[in-house]
Amino acid sequence: VSVLLLCRAEPLERWHDAIVQALPSERVYTRAQDTNAAQIEVVIADAPPRESLGRFANLRLIQSLWMGVDGWLNDATVPTSVPLARMLDPSMVTAMIESATAHVLHAHLHHDDMRRQQSERTWREFFNPLARERRVGILGMGNLGAAVARALTRLGFRVNAWSRAQKPIDGVRWFGTLDEFLSASEIVVCLLPLTGATRGIANAKFFAAMRADSVFINLGRGAHVIEDDLLAALDRGKPRHAILDVFANEPLPSEHAFWSHPRITVTPHSASMANPVTAAAFVAENVRRLRAGEALLGAVDRDAGY
Amino acid sequence: VSVLLLCRAEPLERWHDAIVQALPSERVYTRAQDTNAAQIEVVIADAPPRESLGRFANLRLIQSLWMGVDGWLNDATVPTSVPLARMLDPSMVTAMIESATAHVLHAHLHHDDMRRQQSERTWREFFNPLARERRVGILGMGNLGAAVARALTRLGFRVNAWSRAQKPIDGVRWFGTLDEFLSASEIVVCLLPLTGATRGIANAKFFAAMRADSVFINLGRGAHVIEDDLLAALDRGKPRHAILDVFANEPLPSEHAFWSHPRITVTPHSASMANPVTAAAFVAENVRRLRAGEALLGAVDRDAGY
Numbered sequence: 001v002s003v004l005l006l007c008r009a010e011p012l013e014r015w016h017d018a019i020v021q022a023l024p025s026e027r028v029y030t031r032a033q034d035t036n037a038a039q040i041e042v043v044i045a046d047a048p049p050r051e052s053l054g055r056f057a058n059l060r061l062i063q064s065l066w067m068g069v070d071g072w073l074n075d076a077t078v079p080t081s082v083p084l085a086r087m088l089d090p091s092m093v094t095a096m097i098e099s100a101t102a103h104v105l106h107a108h109l110h111h112d113d114m115r116r117q118q119s120e121r122t123w124r125e126f127f128n129p130l131a132r133e134r135r136v137g138i139l140g141m142g143n144l145g146a147a148v149a150r151a152l153t154r155l156g157f158r159v160n161a162w163s164r165a166q167k168p169i170d171g172v173r174w175f176g177t178l179d180e181f182l183s184a185s186e187i188v189v190c191l192l193p194l195t196g197a198t199r200g201i202a203n204a205k206f207f208a209a210m211r212a213d214s215v216f217i218n219l220g221r222g223a224h225v226i227e228d229d230l231l232a233a234l235d236r237g238k239p240r241h242a243i244l245d246v247f248a249n250e251p252l253p254s255e256h257a258f259w260s261h262p263r264i265t266v267t268p269h270s271a272s273m274a275n276p277v278t279a280a281a282f283v284a285e286n287v288r289r290l291r292a293g294e295a296l297l298g299a300v301d302r303d304a305g306y
Numbered sequence: 307v308s309v310l311l312l313c314r315a316e317p318l319e320r321w322h323d324a325i326v327q328a329l330p331s332e333r334v335y336t337r338a339q340d341t342n343a344a345q346i347e348v349v350i351a352d353a354p355p356r357e358s359l360g361r362f363a364n365l366r367l368i369q370s371l372w373m374g375v376d377g378w379l380n381d382a383t384v385p386t387s388v389p390l391a392r393m394l395d396p397s398m399v400t401a402m403i404e405s406a407t408a409h410v411l412h413a414h415l416h417h418d419d420m421r422r423q424q425s426e427r428t429w430r431e432f433f434n435p436l437a438r439e440r441r442v443g444i445l446g447m448g449n450l451g452a453a454v455a456r457a458l459t460r461l462g463f464r465v466n467a468w469s470r471a472q473k474p475i476d477g478v479r480w481f482g483t484l485d486e487f488l489s490a491s492e493i494v495v496c497l498l499p500l501t502g503a504t505r506g507i508a509n510a511k512f513f514a515a516m517r518a519d520s521v522f523i524n525l526g527r528g529a530h531v532i533e534d535d536l537l538a539a540l541d542r543g544k545p546r547h548a549i550l551d552v553f554a555n556e557p558l559p560s561e562h563a564f565w566s567h568p569r570i571t572v573t574p575h576s577a578s579m580a581n582p583v584t585a586a587a588f589v590a591e592n593v594r595r596l597r598a599g600e601a602l603l604g605a606v607d608r609d610a611g612y
Contacts, residue, residue: 014433094436094462101461102411109408111573115421118572121565123557126576127320130400154460155407156400251429259427266424267417270432 001287003028004035004056006045007065015065015276019044022280023287042290044283052077061085061290063283065274067092067144068221069300070194086298086306089282091275093147099271100148100189100219101155103243106265107187107215108134108157112241116262131156137185139201140192140220141167141174142306144272148191160185164197182209187217188239194221195305202226207233214239219271222247227258234263245271307593309334310341310362312351313371321371321582325350328586329593348596350589358383367391367596369589371580373398373450374527375606376500392604392612395588397581399453405577406454406495406525407461409549412571413493413521414440414463418547422568437462443491445507446498446526447473447480448612450578454497466491470503488515493523494545500527501611508532513539520545525577528553533564540569551577 003026005012005019012030020028026042029035032051040056043049046065053059054077062084064072069086072078106112110126117124136152138145141163149159153171161167161174162181168174175181178201182188188210192198202216202225210216216239218225227248234242243265244258250269258264286296300306309332311318311325318336326334332348335341338357346362349355352371359365360383368390370378375392378384412418416432423430442458444451447469455465459477467473467480468487474480481487484507488494494516498504508522508531516522522545524531533554540548549571550564556575564570592602606612 091436095434098411098434098437098461099415102408102415102417105404105408105411106417109405109576111408111412114573114576115571117574118565121560123574125574125579127579128401128404128576130397130581131404132400155404254427259424265421267420268423268429268431270415270420270434273431273433275436 001026001041001291002035002039003042003044003287004032004040005030006032006043006049008045008047008049010046010065015044015280018276018280019283022284026287042287047071048075048078053082054079061286061296063087063286065279067272067274068194069306070221070223073300073302073305080302083296084300084302085286085296086300087274087279087282088143088298089274089279091278092272093143095275096144096191096219096272097147097151099245100191100217101151103217103219104136104152104157104187104189105155107217107241107243108136112215112243112263112265119262132158134158134187135160135185136187136189137162137175137181138172139163139181139188139190140198141165141169142191142193144219145191148189178206179209182206183211186211186213187215189217190220190224192220192224193306194223197305199223200226202230204229204232207236207238210238212238212240215241215243217243219245222250231257231261234261241265243267245269307332307347307597308341308345309348309350309593310338310346311336312338312349312355314351314353314355316352316371321350321586324582324586325589328590332593348593353377354381354384359388360385367592367602369393369592371585373578373580374500375612376527376529379606379608379611386608389602390606390608391592391602392606393580393585393588394449394604395580395585397584398578399449401581402450402497402525402578403453403457405551406497406523407457409523409525410442410458410463410493410495411461413523413547413549414442418521418549418569418571425568438464440464440493441466441491442493442495443468443481443487444478445469445487445494445496447471447475448497448499450525451497454495484512485515488512489517492517492519493521495523496526496530498526498530499612500529503611505529506532508536510535510538513542513544516544518544518546521547521549523549525551528556537563537567540567547571549573551575 037055042061044063135158137160159172241263245267343361348367350369441464443466465478547569551573
């Protein structure tokens with residue numbers, strides 16, 4: 001199998017050695033012009049390359065380096081006849097658990113308000129409830145959402161879930177309607193895939209249904225949020241604060257209102273990065289399955305959108 | 307038993323009803339002048355009252371509402387013949403686990419650097435290691451330190467400990483020398499009691515032994531830190547950041563340099579507040595033990611200083 005490794009957003013050096021070492025019996029190319037297009041059977045890439053993949057007539061697998069594949073599904077030049085696999089790196093799940101836990105604890109303990117007090121040189125003590133008195137709502141019960149829900153439960157939080165399909169998790173309360181979910185959750189974490197049904201889900205109606213003194217945390221995709229609706233909602237105090245790792249346009253433009261908003265925390269799309277070593281092992285397993293004619297891991301259902 | 311409940315720093319209303327309900331067969335006074343001094347057998351207070359306790363000739367127990375009793379031990383008007391008990395509210399341990407975990411994750415994930423980037427409108431992604439690749443050092447293996455060490459181990463962190471007495475905890479590496487402990491820890495959390503041996507422990511020599519890119523978190527007492535030494539150490543980048551919940555003078559004076567320092571996070575001594583309901587249950591158990599002639603919980607060893 002000849003493999004073409006392409007990076008559009010991430011530095012190629014971050015991936016190259018790990019992929020080469022994980023695929024010792026394959027030839028790994030990093031520039032399309034070095035190859036005969038007919039050779040290439042596997043493309044491994046963070047996002048759809050600028051040049052169409054259509055010219056690789058013998059392509060049998062597109063392996064995403066990212067868990068979110070909305071970029072691939074929204075690109076009309078990507079051949080839909082070729083199987084597309086998401087990255088299911090166990091390190092990414094662990095990293096997301098760590099980031100989500102950090103942000104939820106920050107919101108739970110009012111560290112956002114303490115930070116604002118610091119900027120005003122104001123000393124006012126906080127008598128916080130314990131995690132067991134705090135309800136955290138997770139939007140999305142996929143790989144990441146379910147893992148984060150379990151981790152927060154172990155820390156003592158009361159966890160609510162909203163998702164398309166009901167997914168029973170011990171100690172997690174599932175809601176079928178968004179309004180009831182939002183009115184029962186003081187901290188809301190978005191871990192949804194980006195699909196036609198979830199694009200723009202965090203809109204004016206959504207924020208109006210949130211609780212006073214709530215915090216909204218977006219670790220999904222920027223396009224889940226209608227940014228102007230969020231700004232207007234923060235002005236009304238629902239939510240009281242937003243923590244955003246993802247944005248409609250990334251990098252977030254330097255003139256964007258989010259940067260200097262006192263009730264928005266901006267993190268630079270860093271909540272969960274794949275680990276090249278463990279992610280390369282996942283890629284190698286999928287290449288082995290391709291050779292052996294076995295079912296791929298992380299195979300994307302193009303209709304569901306993930 | 308007649309009980310006198312006094313608050314000097316905390317609002318009395320926070321405690322009154324819970325204490326009265328937990329001690330249904332005792333008379334609870336809140337003002338010394340309402341009582342006959344000879345009646346009072348138990349004083350429950352957050353800190354030593356301004357007026358000496360010496361006039362309560364029949365005093366048999368001083369029950370602190372706080373876990374740290376350095377205020378009592380450093381006050382020469384407190385009768386040393388009367389047993390002094392610390393507050394060992396299980397809710398305080400849980401609260402400290404939550405706060406310490408929040409701050410350690412914040413440091414681990416470089417959320418301090420992300421916050422500074424936000425203030426500069428700079429987008430630079432972070433590729434963070436996982437908790438299992440991060441070494442967190444805990445100073446102090448008392449009730450709180452040991453509980454925090456266990457919680458961080460469960461989250462995957464590699465945990466180091468430094469304490470006066472060796473205390474074996476599964477998965478925690480104990481160090482006998484401070485220099486070795488500091489050079490092996492990327493995030494250092496102070497949960498020491500304040501004693502003659504620990505006062506000013508975080509001084510120039512201590513910070514010089516820390517690692518580059520390390521973070522110092524003080525959840526113990528303000529007097530553990532030589533504040534000018536910390537400011538000088540931050541200028542040298544060791545540690546890169548400090549998160550401080552406690553200060554030599556509280557409330558932190560509004561002109562203090564810490565408020566506006568870009569590498570210091572100030573939280574208003576709120577990491578672990580006793581929960582009046584569970585703390586009152588602890589107080590009631592000690593009053594019961596006093597009546598029954600049983601050993602008190604949280605009895606302070608005045609020589610050890612905690």
